[in-house]
Amino acid sequence: MSEDIVAIDPRVLQQREACLDHAADLVSSAERILQGDKGYPNIAYHLALLALEEIGKSQLIVSRAVTGPHRDPAWIDKRLDNHVFKMLWAIWSSTLFTGPVDPGRFEEAKRFAQGLHEKRLRGLYVDFSEASAGQRPSDAVNLHDARSVLEVVISTLATERERKPVGVGGAGSDSAWFLETVANEEKQKRLFSRPFVEKLIELVEGRAWISWARGEFERIELEEQAALSRELERQKSNGMGRAKWQLQIPIVSRWHSVRQKVLNDWNSRVEFAQFFTGKNQKNGDLLLKLTLHDHISADQVFDAGLSLSKLVIAMLNIGSAGYFWFSTSELSDTYFDRAIDLDEPSMGLKISKPRGLSSLHLQLVPQDTPNRRDGLESAYIHNALKCLMVYSAMSEAEAAPIFGPYLHGLVLLSKSDINLSCENDARGAFLETLEAALKYFHDWDGEDDVASALDVVFSEIIPNGGHRQEALSVLGDMPETGETPISWAFHAKRTADIYLAFAADRQWRRSASSVI
Numbered sequence: 001m002s003e004d005i006v007a008i009d010p011r012v013l014q015q016r017e018a019c020l021d022h023a024a025d026l027v028s029s030a031e032r033i034l035q036g037d038k039g040y041p042n043i044a045y046h047l048a049l050l051a052l053e054e055i056g057k058s059q060l061i062v063s064r065a066v067t068g069p070h071r072d073p074a075w076i077d078k079r080l081d082n083h084v085f086k087m088l089w090a091i092w093s094s095t096l097f098t099g100p101v102d103p104g105r106f107e108e109a110k111r112f113a114q115g116l117h118e119k120r121l122r123g124l125y126v127d128f129s130e131a132s133a134g135q136r137p138s139d140a141v142n143l144h145d146a147r148s149v150l151e152v153v154i155s156t157l158a159t160e161r162e163r164k165p166v167g168v169g170g171a172g173s174d175s176a177w178f179l180e181t182v183a184n185e186e187k188q189k190r191l192f193s194r195p196f197v198e199k200l201i202e203l204v205e206g207r208a209w210i211s212w213a214r215g216e217f218e219r220i221e222l223e224e225q226a227a228l229s230r231e232l233e234r235q236k237s238n239g240m241g242r243a244k245w246q247l248q249i250p251i252v253s254r255w256h257s258v259r260q261k262v263l264n265d266w267n268s269r270v271e272f273a274q275f276f277t278g279k280n281q282k283n284g285d286l287l288l289k290l291t292l293h294d295h296i297s298a299d300q301v302f303d304a305g306l307s308l309s310k311l312v313i314a315m316l317n318i319g320s321a322g323y324f325w326f327s328t329s330e331l332s333d334t335y336f337d338r339a340i341d342l343d344e345p346s347m348g349l350k351i352s353k354p355r356g357l358s359s360l361h362l363q364l365v366p367q368d369t370p371n372r373r374d375g376l377e378s379a380y381i382h383n384a385l386k387c388l389m390v391y392s393a394m395s396e397a398e399a400a401p402i403f404g405p406y407l408h409g410l411v412l413l414s415k416s417d418i419n420l421s422c423e424n425d426a427r428g429a430f431l432e433t434l435e436a437a438l439k440y441f442h443d444w445d446g447e448d449d450v451a452s453a454l455d456v457v458f459s460e461i462i463p464n465g466g467h468r469q470e471a472l473s474v475l476g477d478m479p480e481t482g483e484t485p486i487s488w489a490f491h492a493k494r495t496a497d498i499y500l501a502f503a504a505d506r507q508w509r510r511s512a513s514s515v516i
Contacts, residue, residue, distance in 0.1 A: 008165060012065040016165060019058035023157055026051035030150055034143070041146035042123030042138050048149045049087060049120050055153075055160050056086035059093050062165045063179050088113040090156055106182070106192065114464060116149065178210045181217070190217070244294035247305045250278060250327035251286040251313065256320060256376040258286060265381045270388065273312045286324070288312065310407050311392060317410065318504075319384025320376060321497040323490070325414045383501045390504040390511075402440060402500075405432040409493060416486060423485035430492040431475070434499055441503045451475050454499070461502055471495050 030047035033040050092109040122140035181187045190196065191213060200209045263275040263286075271291070278285025288309060296304050309326075316324045391399065409429035412422035434454075438444035444453040451472050462468040473479075474491040483491070 008062060008065055012061060013165065015061050016058040019054045019061065020157065020160060023051040023054035023058075023153075026054065027150065027153060027157065030146070034146060034150075039143065039146075040138070041143045042141040044146040045123055045141045045149055046120050048146065048153045049083075049116055052090050052116075052149075052153050052156065053083060053086040055156055056088070056090035056093075058160065059089055060086065063093075084113050084117045087116060090160075091152075118466065119145070174207070174210050174214055177214050181213075187217070190220075242294045243291050245292040245296065245301050245305075247288075247290040247292070247301070247309070249288040249290060249305075249309055251275075251288050251324055252278075252327045253286070253322055253324045253376075255322040256324075258376045262376050262378050262381060265378050266385065269385060270312075273308070285327075311403075312388070314403060314406060314410070315384045315387040315391065316380075317493075318387050318497045318500045319382070320380035321494050321501070322376075322380075323410075323413065323493075325410055383505070386508045387501065387504040390507045391500075398440065401436040402433055405429040405436070406496065409433065409489075413486075413489065413493070421485065423489040427474070427485075427489040427492040430489070430496045434492075434496040437496070437500055437503060441507075443503075457499065457502070461498070471498065 026047045030044040030051070033044045033047065088109050091113060092106055119140060123137045126137060127135060181191055196213055196216070199212060203209045203212065258277050260277050263277065267274045273291075274289045276287045276289065278287050290305055290309055290312070292301060292304055292308070313324055313326075391403070406429070409426045412426035412429060416422045416426070435444070435446075435450060438450065438453060438457075439446050443457050444450055454472060454475070455468060458468050458471060462471060472495070474488065474495050478485070478488045
């Protein structure tokens, strides 16, 4: 298989060169720090890994240029902030199109990069946990560790210097598709699953395999979308008559900015609940237009609309692992409309004491960008659609133990402000949801240790043991430092979201495979 060679913008090549020059400076700094009798191996180790990240960044910048304006480069922009992925890319990507594609080498590089980063963190920060009492960052990295990593980085830098960057394929090509797929955690699992690896062995030639894999992904996606559309159409036509009522419901999120293009993904599949960007889309304002049919009488509209809108909003919460709820007062951070300095009456005084979700948002974003919001992505919408398909099919008796506490938790989070603290109750509600869902989907018998049962489930989607334990930690007591009641409650929500989204996806795939 051959692909066109596309020209790379000279400015991109200059950025690449600047990254490699900076990597060389970091290597030189690391070597100097190791000189002398003592040296500082942990600091040199960190500088060497920063150099490796710069090499990976140089490759990602070129990849972003190659994918072109017609393909969404957001995945690359996100990876440019991911320390582990930049190191993984530096180690593995130079062999992508120069030799055979080897899934085993990718997994090895991934584990290697993760191990490097974890050791780096131990060598940078004092661990205040009881298990690490008395240990210093300098104990985490020895001279051999630092020199070994430096050798890897120096070799990788030399190889990258010699390699002439080539824009293979361009926008829409198999190469651009492959780069994007490898960078996506979920798609990566399918790409390197047994059926795909067996096909690679059969075809031998890497480019032919990439072309085949792309076709398979497109075929599977079309079949899944068709099955989802059939199921949603079946649910829509089940017992409904003519569209009669429309409710326009303001929805807000403190985490996500929203784009209509992403919302259209949902709107094209769910006719009765349409989302539109609100007055301030950067601040997560949404308008939900909910359609009810003529089998609902006028006196039933309020309750039916409230119930259905809560279902839809819950699915969006689970799919995004963020926070969406009905629009509430903006005065939750203060108790007055205006504060005046009597010495300077013309000067306004803006003071508040963030509590609840306001304070949590300030904890989660960098201090230099307090207004930053994560974009609502298509992947979150797809998660929410699968949740809607699976969970809306449950009977009221089945759904109530799971979603009754979940919705109660969302309400409690929305009510937490300077006048009322509901965080602990909210956490309890989300944990109640988690336990009920685990029992419903037969992942926990209700008697054994729930943490152990959840650890088994999460091992499928969170392979890193440290990250998995972080998700499970919310089942225990809140630590004395590093968490607040609101962050601990939201931690419980996200752990419940991860499981509910996983369970819906698992159930959906089983249903789709039986239909396809």
